[in-house]
Amino acid sequence: MSDSPAAAASDHDPKALAELAAEIAERAGARILELRAQGVSIAASKSSATDVVTAADQESERLIVAAILDVRPDDGILGEEGTGITGTSGITWVIDPIDGTVNYLYDLPAYAVSIAATVADESAFADGRRAIAGAICNPRTDELFVAWLGGGATRNGEPIHVTGQTDLAVALVATGFGYTVERRTEQAAMVARVIPRARDIRRNGSAAYDLCMLAAGRLDAYYERGLMPWDYAAGVLIASEAGATLIGRDDSTPPGEPFMVVGAPGLVEELRALALGE
Structure with missing residues (x-):
């Protein structure tokens, strides 16, 4: 420094x-x-x-x-x-x-x-x-x-790097939940779709720290609905500089609100489709 x-x-x-x-x-x-x-x-x-x-x-x-x-x-x-x-x-x-x-x-x-x-x-x-x-x-x-x-x-x-895992079946995936009943209901439905197809789900309670753990290779992917700029601004830069790919709700929507997926290329597209029920 x-x-x-x-x-x-x-x-x-x-x-x-x-x-x-x-x-x-x-x-x-x-x-x-x-x-x-x-x-x-x-x-x-x-x-x-x-x-x-x-x-x-x-x-x-x-x-x-x-x-x-x-x-x-x-x-x-x-x-x-x-x-x-x-x-x-x-x-x-x-x-x-x-x-x-x-x-x-x-x-x-x-x-x-x-x-x-x-x-x-x-x-x-x-x-x-x-x-x-x-x-x-x-x-x-x-x-x-x-x-x-x-x-x-x-x-x-010390330099950190993402795992590069591209197989969702053996990927450890993190997500987060909002605080309103309506948002949590949507997010619970996403988890129900993802968890049978992934290694496991982690819900740690901090988007910023989740993105750092992804960057450090402690998670394979991360997705969330409803993030605000302060939740992800630093974290997505850290993750992307560690080799992660970021996508939004669809190819024409930038990551952030309403949706973001972060992980290795290939894995993020599959995870997005699954979480959104597409």
Whole structure:
């Protein structure tokens, strides 16, 4: 990592942006770990009573936003917990201060801080942005995943790669569920179609961390319906730089909302068709 994250302030170099994201993600990760040891305070709920926001989510977002703007005051920011800043630099930071908040609430180790530097690209993802640098820190497992466009992906500084598995019958597949009854009903139907045809299903509770585990070869594929930009912005860059292929609901729909499949070429098309019942 760069000795001076401020070096990222004057340019849009993806490596410098990734170094800045990594430094801030580690700082936020350390802070949410400290707060978890003190006990969790629920501050609000969102889509349903089970979709919670903790005081740590809010403090982590404030920390991340302040750290970014201190170095890059002209950048935009989109944060899960409500930060919306329109910048003038062409860079928008997409942040999830704690992805996997329910895991955090229950002290399960699958949660992470996710930070991505994105640029406008209408064809790349459903939200019209494309990550060029990103970092995801899981402080409970002491893991830092980092990637920048064209630079490959790393875990704690070591290169990582996807498995390349193309046979769904022996593929370990991860997915996630939303918090509304309607969304969960749809997602349960998808699981019912997939699980008889795959090695097994994992539901870990953090899209960002799932994508990192895919990148590191701990999963063979991942799919989900209803992801938001902060859920996947950094994770899909890390996965793609580790060799994964990403597709959307169909060939004319970019990945993201309403659907995303990530894995090896060949496997993703089969998994998409199966999950969607096509």
